[in-house]
Amino acid sequence: MPNELLKNKKGIIFGALDENSIAWKTAEKVHEQGGSFVLTNAPVAVRMGSIDLLAKKTNSIIVPADATSNSDLDNLIDETMKHFNGKIDFVLHSIGMSINVRKGKHYTDLNHDWLTKGWNISAASFHRLMQCLYNKDAMNEWGSIVALSYMAAQRVFPDYNDMADNKAYLESVARSFGYFFGKEKKVRVNTISQSPTPTTAGKGVKGFDGFIDYAEKMSPLGNATAAECANYTVSLFSDLTKKVTLQNLFHDGGFSNMGVSQEIIDSITKK
Numbered sequence: 001m002p003n004e005l006l007k008n009k010k011g012i013i014f015g016a017l018d019e020n021s022i023a024w025k026t027a028e029k030v031h032e033q034g035g036s037f038v039l040t041n042a043p044v045a046v047r048m049g050s051i052d053l054l055a056k057k058t059n060s061i062i063v064p065a066d067a068t069s070n071s072d073l074d075n076l077i078d079e080t081m082k083h084f085n086g087k088i089d090f091v092l093h094s095i096g097m098s099i100n101v102r103k104g105k106h107y108t109d110l111n112h113d114w115l116t117k118g119w120n121i122s123a124a125s126f127h128r129l130m131q132c133l134y135n136k137d138a139m140n141e142w143g144s145i146v147a148l149s150y151m152a153a154q155r156v157f158p159d160y161n162d163m164a165d166n167k168a169y170l171e172s173v174a175r176s177f178g179y180f181f182g183k184e185k186k187v188r189v190n191t192i193s194q195s196p197t198p199t200t201a202g203k204g205v206k207g208f209d210g211f212i213d214y215a216e217k218m219s220p221l222g223n224a225t226a227a228e229c230a231n232y233t234v235s236l237f238s239d240l241t242k243k244v245t246l247q248n249l250f251h252d253g254g255f256s257n258m259g260v261s262q263e264i265i266d267s268i269t270k271k
């Protein structure tokens with residue numbers, strides 16, 4: 001039964017490409033809980049994806065923005081504040097892309113122009129976005145900003161490639177900017193470190209089927225789905241988590257604290 005955890009809260013959701021996207025599920029759950037939002041994505045993704053359907057379903061407007069462009073972000077925030085006639089309460093950064101991953105470049109042989117582009121989209125965009133929000137004083141007090149991360153920021157997953165370094169940077173930006181956002185504006189900033197999830201970005205990682213199965217076998221609660229991640233994000237946007245900030249929060253069925261599970265031992269032990 002729907003609740004109203006986010007009643008009267010307004011925000012921006014980045015990154016809903018199709019119905020598998022974590023941002024798509026988040027938009028649905030936020031809507032269910034009474035929140036309103038502007039949907040945004042890179043202009044090309046708005047043209048190619050199915051975000052129109054989501055906008056209709058959630059009674060939202062779409063304002064395209066390339067997360068690497070200050071002028072696009074400025075325009076997005078201005079349009080959002082105009083639409084809601086005031087400041088906002090929550091922002092989801094659900095953006096990731098590595099050209100090296102896409103083109104199958106090995107980590108020991110990266111193309112550094114592609115690395116810079118991927119870092120700009122996946123990591124520096126989080127700083128850029130928060131800087132725009134901060135300078136425009138666009139967030140209400142006790143607002144909440146969340147970005148999505150992955151455990152390759154802390155541990156080695158060879159095929160995650162330069163995205164591992166992008167996630168480490170993203171998590172650091174959450175802490176560094178979160179300090180100023182907390183002190184000056186009482187806004188919290190966190191990252192959620194999500195289980196492997198079958199989305200366009202997820203499935204683009206080489207060996208994805210292997211590591212989603214491995215994570216499933218390692219995690220006592222099993223992998224967290226996109227819809228479960230959406231629920232967790234709703235809790236972080238709600239007033240029930242007002243003092244949670246500067247955290248990287250693992251949402252992974254327990255994977256991050258495991259050494260080995262019986263299922264993995266059984267699968268590699270010759271009978």
Ligand SMILES: NC(=O)c1ccc[n+]([C@@H]2O[C@H](COP(=O)([O-])OP(=O)(O)OC[C@H]3O[C@@H](n4cnc5c(N)ncnc54)[C@H](O)[C@@H]3O)[C@@H](O)[C@H]2O)c1
Nearest residue numbers: 015017021022042045067095096148196197199200201202
């Ligand atoms: N799928 C997984 O296994 C997994 C696990 C942990 C974390 N994450 C993270 O979750 C987030 C969302 O990814 P997803 O799995 O839902 O995949 P997805 O492919 O559905 O979403 C990625 C989004 O990034 C957007 N994007 C790319 N370049 C952009 C730009 N320049 N400006 C604005 N938006 C841009 C894409 O259009 C797309 O909507 C990413 O940060 C990803 O790294 C994913």
